Amino acid sequence: MPSLLEATGITKEFPGTLALDNVHLELRPGEIHAVMGENGAGKSTLMKILSGVHQPDAGEILLEGKRVSFSTPREALTMGISIVHQELSVVPALTVAENIYPGRLPINPLGMVRYGKLFSDAGEVLTSLDMNVDPREPLGNLSIANQQLVEIAKALSSKCKVLILDEPTSALTEREVEILFTLLRKLAANGVGILYISHKLDEVFKLTNRITVLRDGKYINTVDTAATTPDDVVRMMVGRPLEALYPPKASEIGEALLQVRDLRLSAQAPANSFTLHRGEVLGIAGLIGSGRTELARAIFGADRKVGGEVILHGQSLSIHSPIDGIRYGIGYLPEDRKAAGLFLSMAIKLNMEAANLKEVVSGGFVNGGKERALAEKYVSQLDISTPNIDQEVRRLSGGNQQKTLVAKWLAIQPKVLIVDEPTRGVDVGAKSEIHHLLRLLTTQGVGVIMISSELPEVLGMSDRILVMHEGSIAGEVRASEATEEGIIRIASGQQIIPQ
Numbered sequence: 242m243p244s245l246l247e248a249t250g251i252t253k254e255f256p257g258t259l260a261l262d263n264v265h266l267e268l269r270p271g272e273i274h275a276v277m278g279e280n281g282a283g284k285s286t287l288m289k290i291l292s293g294v295h296q297p298d299a300g301e302i303l304l305e306g307k308r309v310s311f312s313t314p315r316e317a318l319t320m321g322i323s324i325v326h327q328e329l330s331v332v333p334a335l336t337v338a339e340n341i342y343p344g345r346l347p348i349n350p351l352g353m354v355r356y357g358k359l360f361s362d363a364g365e366v367l368t369s370l371d372m373n374v375d376p377r378e379p380l381g382n383l384s385i386a387n388q389q390l391v392e393i394a395k396a397l398s399s400k401c402k403v404l405i406l407d408e409p410t411s412a413l414t415e416r417e418v419e420i421l422f423t424l425l426r427k428l429a430a431n432g433v434g435i436l437y438i439s440h441k442l443d444e445v446f447k448l449t450n451r452i453t454v455l456r457d458g459k460y461i462n463t464v465d466t467a468a469t470t471p472d473d474v475v476r477m478m479v480g481r482p483l484e485a486l487y488p489p490k491a492s493e494i495g496e497a498l499l500q501v502r503d504l505r506l507s508a509q510a511p512a513n514s515f516t517l518h519r520g521e522v523l524g525i526a527g528l529i530g531s532g533r534t535e536l537a538r539a540i541f542g543a544d545r546k547v548g549g550e551v552i553l554h555g556q557s558l559s560i561h562s563p564i565d566g567i568r569y570g571i572g573y574l575p576e577d578r579k580a581a582g583l584f585l586s587m588a589i590k591l592n593m594e595a596a597n598l599k600e601v602v603s604g605g606f607v608n609g610g611k612e613r614a615l616a617e618k619y620v621s622q623l624d625i626s627t628p629n630i631d632q633e634v635r636r637l638s639g640g641n642q643q644k645t646l647v648a649k650w651l652a653i654q655p656k657v658l659i660v661d662e663p664t665r666g667v668d669v670g671a672k673s674e675i676h677h678l679l680r681l682l683t684t685q686g687v688g689v690i691m692i693s694s695e696l697p698e699v700l701g702m703s704d705r706i707l708v709m710h711e712g713s714i715a716g717e718v719r720a721s722e723a724t725e726e727g728i729i730r731i732a733s734g735q736q737i738i739p740q
């Protein structure tokens with residue numbers, strides 16, 4: 242079969258990092274082709290080169306047999322290459338429709354934007370994604386999941402030959418993922434070639450025809466999905482077989498550590514009460530929008546709570562802001578690392594100490610040695626791939642940004658650590674490192690509350706699981722008795738277990 246897109250000998254160097262080293266990739270028309278590799282393997286860099294964001298230092302790109310080069314994303318788009326970036330690039334203040342057609346707004350002969358056409362065109366694209374969203378709505382009002390779908394709608398709005406999706410499902414629910422997959426299969430059936438980047442092996446095996454694996458910026462292999470296994474792919478990605486996926490659970494749970502009593506997320510919502518014990522991982526499952534994040538933020542002090550009490554070691558706490566939360570030893574790793582978690586244009590070391598300045602400041606001055614020691618400890622413990630600790634966080638790969646965020650909260654040496662989607666966008670190896678690290682904390686007596694939309698992660702990590710539905714805790718299950726189906730039933734309101 243002739244190639245639709247072929248990249249050969251692609252090399253790209255950033256200061257201190259050889260991101261791609263003589264990489265090869267071939268995409269056929271009508272094919273869904275996964276690109277896999279650990280965090281920092283070079284996947285996003287390769288996709289940015291194919292879509293005109295970066296220029297390669299060496300190598301060539303053939304599109305339908307003809308040599309092409311793009312000096313801007315616009316040029317790539319004109320030639321039929323569309324990309325959905327890993328990090329959201331939407332503009333919250335503009336309407337949904339304006340975000341779908343940035344720089345391509347329909348204009349009348351007088352140079353005025355034809356809003357009627359804009360909104361109806363946008364409406365059509367949204368409908369194809371089964372999205373029930375008003376194109377006139379400011380984008381910032383939408384949930385992260387819907388913002389991500391708008392990002393996908395943006396890529397679909399131009400007729401493309403090659404569609405690149407860089408971890409498009411990290412914020413989507415299972416239903417939304419299904420809708421997306423149906424759409425991608427339809428596009429592929431019409432001859433579009435799709436490059437699909439994901440760390441989720443189940444998705445890749447469900448969706449794709451072939452898989453190309455990168456490791457440390459090098460091309461490893463391209464295989465037919467049907468002729469390989471997840472284990473083989475993991476081995477190609479990490480260069481070794483992976484040990485047991487989840488660390489062993491707590492053999493013994495300690496005394497009550499954190500008690501939450503009658504906490505309401507709004508005046509009308511039912512009250513939530515639960516207890517977290519020393520040495521325990523308490524999982525919180527539930528659909529997107531079920532109140533998991535709101536509950537966590539209320540405990541930590543990031544949001545106001547309506548009544549209720551938070552008790553630590555038997556002492557009632559007065560928490561009005563995250564500073565109070567941190568002072569009492571409660572850490573909260575937010576789900577959105579870009580908006581709420583990290584200072585992207587600041588160095589790794591500054592991000593790691595941001596929640597814990599007292600550790601590195603003495604006599605009013607930052608102690609450079611302590612600062613360096615703290616950052617270097619976590620870079621090595623979490624195996625963060627970076628040339629040095631002075632690197633700006635935005636220059637790290639997505640997964641390594643997530644690890645930096647984890648380090649920031651480990652640095653406060655919390656008594657209670659609440660983690661919200663702690664392994665989003667993190668590769669299989671690093672995911673397992675973060676899991677082992679959370680478990681290590683519990684063996685030191687820390688209580689961990691883990692919110693996750695990935696049911697296997699909830700089941701694999703938790704000692705006990707709370708399931709939320711519409712703003713309150715609808716059930717509690719012991720991990721040893723929990724099943725995915727059981728949790729989904731409670732999460733979708735089909736079964737209420739009274740507390």
Ligand SMILES: Nc1ncnc2c1ncn2[C@@H]1O[C@H](COP(=O)(O)OP(=O)(O)OP(=O)(O)O)[C@@H](O)[C@H]1O
Binds near residue numbers: 256
């Ligand atoms: N703009 C940049 N400046 C400097 N280094 C960069 C830049 N972009 C990427 N890198 C580096 O290039 C390497 C490859 O990064 P890339 O983002 O392509 O990885 P990835 O495979 O997409 O990882 P992830 O799964 O974490 O998203 C990393 O070491 C990263 O730190």
Ligand SMILES: [Mg+2]
Binds near residue numbers: 284285286
């Ligand atoms: Mg990436």
